[in-house]
Amino acid sequence: MPTFVLNTNLSRSTIPDVLGEELTTVLSKELGKPVQYIAVHIVPDQMMHFGGSTEPCALCHLSSIGKIGSKPNKTYTKVLFDLVNKHLHISPDRMYIVFQDLEAANVGWNSNTFG
Template identity: 45%
Template sequence: MPSLIIATNLKKDQIPEKFCSEATAFLADELGKPPGYILIQVCPDQVMTFGDSGEPCANITLNCIGVVGPDKNRKMAPKLSDFIEKKLGIKKDRFYINIFDIERSSCVWNGSTFG
């Protein structure tokens, strides 16, 4: 059930056409989850600043069941940051990524929880 949610001040036309499919493939590989369970949401055109600057920035959340944690997050941080910088052109020092391990009983899909 991984979900990657990116709020950014980039304009919609600055989001590469294949970004969602490339992000799905990246997370499937990195997290070992089937692509069919991965949700990617990009919220462009947000009114936001980082450090009182309107340069491109983002606030990113990655939710996942059971794979993420201190060790995995440490290993994944540079890879995910590089991916975001390369694909969206937002410098690594202009976004935060918050990673959450969701309990199986707290995630509903297809009418029931995963736990």
């Protein structure tokens, strides 16, 4: 049930549709989770400042039941930063990713919880 939320100050018109698809594929591979459980939310047009500047930037959040910290988060960081930079041209020094390992009992899906 990994979720990846990418907030950015870039306009919707500059975000290619393929980004969501590629994020889903990469997250499935890196986290070892089935594609059908991956949720990606890209939120454009945000009023954001990073380091006092409104130049392109992103604030991201990756959460998952397990897998956060089991493989070094540095691995996920590199892959995700590279993909976002490839499609959105946001410099890696203008982006944060916050990781959150979730308890299965605290995540609901399909009228139930995972634990």
